Amino acid sequence: MSSTEELKKEAGIHAAKFIKNGMKVGLGTGSTVKYTILELSRRIKEENLEIKCVPTSIATEKLSLENGIELYELSSLNGLDVVIDGADEFDQDMSLIKGGGGALVREKIIAQAAKKVIIVADESKKVQFLGKFPLPVEVIKFSWKETRRKISKLLQLDESKIIRRNIKDSNVAMITDNGNYILDLHLEQIKNPKKLENSLLNLAGILDCGIFFDIADVVVLSTKKGIEIVNNKRA
Ligand code: 5RP
Numbered sequence: 001m002s003s004t005e006e007l008k009k010e011a012g013i014h015a016a017k018f019i020k021n022g023m024k025v026g027l028g029t030g031s032t033v034k035y036t037i038l039e040l041s042r043r044i045k046e047e048n049l050e051i052k053c054v055p056t057s058i059a060t061e062k063l064s065l066e067n068g069i070e071l072y073e074l075s076s077l078n079g080l081d082v083v084i085d086g087a088d089e090f091d092q093d094m095s096l097i098k099g100g101g102g103a104l105v106r107e108k109i110i111a112q113a114a115k116k117v118i119i120v121a122d123e124s125k126k127v128q129f130l131g132k133f134p135l136p137v138e139v140i141k142f143s144w145k146e147t148r149r150k151i152s153k154l155l156q157l158d159e160s161k162i163i164r165r166n167i168k169d170s171n172v173a174m175i176t177d178n179g180n181y182i183l184d185l186h187l188e189q190i191k192n193p194k195k196l197e198n199s200l201l202n203l204a205g206i207l208d209c210g211i212f213f214d215i216a217d218v219v220v221l222s223t224k225k226g227i228e229i230v231n232n233k234r235a
Helices: 001-017 032-047 058-064 104-113 141-155 193-203
Strands: 026-027 052-055 081-084 114-124 135-139 181-185 206-209 218-223 226-231
Touching: 001 032, 001 081, 001 218, 001 226, 026 032, 026 104, 032 058, 032 081, 052 058, 104 114, 104 135, 104 206, 104 226, 114 206, 135 141, 141 181, 141 193, 181 193, 193 206
Parallel strands: 026 052, 026 081, 081 114, 114 218
Antiparallel strands: 135 181, 135 206, 218 226
């Protein structure tokens, strides 16, 4: 296992300690939170942990079911106690970029449904300014080219570069779990995440974007020196 993978594993497993009997839990998407899901599966089997879980993506649904975790519809639970999810970047204010796995819409819905949002990350995700990681934006298929034109004009981007391709076949666009496209915006530096999020969400045809502003409560950060728990200053 590479050292980055080790760090992901440590963060993922450590975060599972926040989960107690009886909790309603959102399960995030990605290669870090995968370890949280596996650890919760172990605790369900070995410690009789009783929790009700909601997945943030079809990939997480599959992984959870394969590992014996019973899943619920978000609408059946009347809110969640906690969600554990990954991030592509987080800054010192704990603003995030998410959606590297294309699950940003369900991830944001579930984060807003949860009383506490815990992010699992290795130290490579910590940045001074968001934006080196291309910002994912989920757009409705019907109008995607018009939406791309509008975004390109708003942010002065090259239109040809921003549609996300299917990993297995780069000739076709990636389709999200909601049946939409993802545009990845190469911005380099986002000075005002909230302002950018508002401008993007003003455009019809954008379902949501990967800026998660003032949503995270805790980051379980895995570093070469060990686990660091970073709390949101407002928490
Ligand atoms: C998926 C996400 C992921 O949480 C994010 O991409 C981080 O993934 P990983 O832990 O694999 O680096 O937002 O949409």
